[in-house]
Amino acid sequence: MKKFxxxxxxxxxxxxxxxxxxxSLDFLRSTGKIYSVVAVIAVIFIGITIFLYRLDRKLTKLExxxxxxx
Amino acid sequence: xxxxxxxxxxxxxxxxVLIGGMTIPTKAGIISVIPGNxxxxxxxxxMITGYNTHFTECTELRAWLKLDSVHxxxxxxxxxxxxxxxxxxxxxxxxxPGKDKVQPLTLIIDNEIxxxxxxxxxxxxxxxxxIAPDSSDWLLGSLENLHEAKGTKFPFRNILNETIRNTxxxxxxxxxxxxxxxxxxxxxxxxxxxxxxDHDILSSSYHRIAIMYGIFGLITGSVWAKxxxxxxxxxxxxxxxxxxxxLIYLAYLVLRGSSSDYDRRAKISASYxxxxxxxxxxxxxxxxxxxxxxxxxxxxxxxxxxxxLDHTLxxxxxxxxxxxxxxxxxxxxxxxxxxxxxxxxxxxNQ
Amino acid sequence: xxxTKVKDIFLKELSxxxxxxxxxAGIFLFASTVVFLIFKSFNNINPREWTIxxxxxxxxxxxxxxxxxxxxEKKETYLYYYTLFDPLDLIIAxxxxxxxxxxxxxxxxxxxxxxxxxxxxxxxxxxxxxxAFGLFGISIVxxxxxxxxxxxxxxxxxxxxxxxxxxxxxxxxxxxxTAVSIRLLTDTAIMEDVWMLVGVDSILLxxxxxxxxxxxxS
Numbered sequence: 001m002k003k004f005x006x007x008x009x010x011x012x013x014x015x016x017x018x019x020x021x022x023x024s025l026d027f028l029r030s031t032g033k034i035y036s037v038v039a040v041i042a043v044i045f046i047g048i049t050i051f052l053y054r055l056d057r058k059l060t061k062l063e064x065x066x067x068x069x070x
Numbered sequence: 071x072x073x074x075x076x077x078x079x080x081x082x083x084x085x086x087v088l089i090g091g092m093t094i095p096t097k098a099g100i101i102s103v104i105p106g107n108x109x110x111x112x113x114x115x116x117m118i119t120g121y122n123t124h125f126t127e128c129t130e131l132r133a134w135l136k137l138d139s140v141h142x143x144x145x146x147x148x149x150x151x152x153x154x155x156x157x158x159x160x161x162x163x164x165x166x167p168g169k170d171k172v173q174p175l176t177l178i179i180d181n182e183i184x185x186x187x188x189x190x191x192x193x194x195x196x197x198x199x200x201i202a203p204d205s206s207d208w209l210l211g212s213l214e215n216l217h218e219a220k221g222t223k224f225p226f227r228n229i230l231n232e233t234i235r236n237t238x239x240x241x242x243x244x245x246x247x248x249x250x251x252x253x254x255x256x257x258x259x260x261x262x263x264x265x266x267x268d269h270d271i272l273s274s275s276y277h278r279i280a281i282m283y284g285i286f287g288l289i290t291g292s293v294w295a296k297x298x299x300x301x302x303x304x305x306x307x308x309x310x311x312x313x314x315x316x317l318i319y320l321a322y323l324v325l326r327g328s329s330s331d332y333d334r335r336a337k338i339s340a341s342y343x344x345x346x347x348x349x350x351x352x353x354x355x356x357x358x359x360x361x362x363x364x365x366x367x368x369x370x371x372x373x374x375x376x377x378x379l380d381h382t383l384x385x386x387x388x389x390x391x392x393x394x395x396x397x398x399x400x401x402x403x404x405x406x407x408x409x410x411x412x413x414x415x416x417x418x419n420q
Numbered sequence: 421x422x423x424t425k426v427k428d429i430f431l432k433e434l435s436x437x438x439x440x441x442x443x444x445a446g447i448f449l450f451a452s453t454v455v456f457l458i459f460k461s462f463n464n465i466n467p468r469e470w471t472i473x474x475x476x477x478x479x480x481x482x483x484x485x486x487x488x489x490x491x492x493e494k495k496e497t498y499l500y501y502y503t504l505f506d507p508l509d510l511i512i513a514x515x516x517x518x519x520x521x522x523x524x525x526x527x528x529x530x531x532x533x534x535x536x537x538x539x540x541x542x543x544x545x546x547x548x549x550x551x552a553f554g555l556f557g558i559s560i561v562x563x564x565x566x567x568x569x570x571x572x573x574x575x576x577x578x579x580x581x582x583x584x585x586x587x588x589x590x591x592x593x594x595x596x597x598t599a600v601s602i603r604l605l606t607d608t609a610i611m612e613d614v615w616m617l618v619g620v621d622s623i624l625l626x627x628x629x630x631x632x633x634x635x636x637x638s
Contacts, residue, residue, distance in 0.1 A: 033233045036232075037092070037233055037235045041088070047285070048401075062412060065415060
């Protein structure tokens with residue numbers, strides 16, 4: 001049973017990513033690869049969001065510092 | 071409201087690029103031509119799959135196979151299968167000028183909706199000498215009454231397809247990065263001259279945003295490469311040189327993080343920034359031009375500008391650079407203000 | 421700039437280095453161990469591996485040696501130099517010393533590699549010209565970076581972090597020139613790469629000479 005489970009697990013782990021990758025790439029390549037443009041814009045947007053999040057955290061730290069002093 | 075206008079301008083221009091860059095369609099193009107080769111003198115039935123074409127909707131569909139500026143064959147009959155596919159019947163002439171055994175023909179299709187579009191080297195003809203000469207098949211002279219595509223459209227490039235829109239985002243990122251780097255180096259020089267701490271803050275903020283843009287550029291570039299060259303990372307010089315440049319600038323961040331003495335840190339990082347910028351110039355501009363590259367403008371590929379960057383692309387490419395620069399300035403201004411505040415608190419505590 | 425001063429500092433550096441025989445022996449030992457290790461593990465080295473290995477050994481041995489030579493001097497010594505010399509004289513002497521030192525090290529490594537693995541270079545002139553300009557560029561970067569790390573209270577980790585990405589472009593050019601001189605690649609325009617190397621060297625040299633006096637004043 002254990003062996004069977006591990007085998008199926010290996011199977012799933014092997015097959016699923018392979019299949020998913022093929023599918024997602026096909027999807028991203030559909031309609032003249034327009035989704036790659038979407039992906040590029042998403043990268044820029046996520047990057048700017050990460051920047052904002054980090055700046056936010058830094059500012060919170062600074063605010064706490066000021067509040068503690070008063 | 072005062073002082074904010076350029077930030078709003080940045081957002082608005084970016085929005086314009088986003089909307090315009092995503093909604094304007096690309097021109098019609100040819101994806102596949104079957105069969106890709108034929109013998110001279112035979113009747114050739116070409117099955118053509120187009121992109122963004124309107125084969126059934128249009129009324130005046132015409133096609134030619136062109137050898138050079140004077141040797142052209144017009145298609146006899148056209149069978150429209152769908153908007154995207156059609157069959158074109160050609161009588162390939164039996165006599166070819168020149169002595170080459172195999173001659174490439176360019177496929178030209180024209181209709182009143184999509185305008186004229188071209189596929190170079192669409193069909194290769196193997197010249198067969200045994201058939202009796204009959205030169206009447208050639209339509210001598212240049213093509214007439216070609217149509218212009220209706221409305222504003224982006225150019226169609228094979229393989230690139232819709233990803234030509236990435237020019238507005240990926241390529242513009244590099245231009246914006248360079249502007250920010252130049253600003254950063256300017257303030258580094260100013261710091262070394264005036265020794266005012268504020269210049270150091272400005273320089274570091276510009277550098278940080280520029281490095282961020284550089285990392286965006288690498289990631290977006292590798293996403294784009296995956297769809298055009300089918301790999302995330304190539305041995306392309308420009309890509310690898312930029313990666314080296316990013317490593318140099320990551321070392322700048324390490325340098326800034328390593329020191330606690332503000333005065334010394336400012337001086338050292340200003341010097342390093344100037345040094346790194348000078349090391350960057352040959353890296354990004356000169357070395358890639360000496361070797362072959364997949365990027366335009368290198369190793370014989372056409373430079374940006376010219377045919378690659380046509381009028382409609384420019385309409386969005388330049389605003390995109392301006393928008394990214396303005397957004398970058400905004401972000402570095404936020405960083406600067408944060409650093410100034412931190413410095414003020416530090417001084418108050420002492 | 422004063423030629424005799426430069427010569428004095430240069431000779432002083434040289435005599436310090438040769439007085440500390442163990443340091444020199446240590447570098448020699450480092451190089452020979454690495455070369456021997458490579459020889460034993462590869463057994464048969466083809467020219468492509470040879471090209472890469474020689475420059476990687478050179479890079480790390482050189483970095484090691486220059487870090488050592490900079491760390492052995494104390495901050496007080498630098499303060500003493502500051503009162504004594506013009507910064508330009510000092511940096512030029514240091515640069516020349518580093519250059520000569522790296523060339524010496526390179527010849528040792530080349531000799532060892534030749535002994536163990538053979539010498540596949542076909543166009544020796546091109547190889548040596550490229551190596552000379554490349555080593556000059558590497559010594560400029562190392563000198564500049566070691567100045568920075570000395571003013572950062574002798575942080576040797578910082579030196580490797582800063583130096584490695586900065587020498588990368590020079591190293592890439594060097595690899596190409598070496599590959600051509602071994603005839604792994606054929607490139608008729610290889611002289612362009614050599615000139616490129618000269619250009620990079622002169623840009624870096626100019627930047628260093630401009631920036632060093634400012635860095636020194638601390």
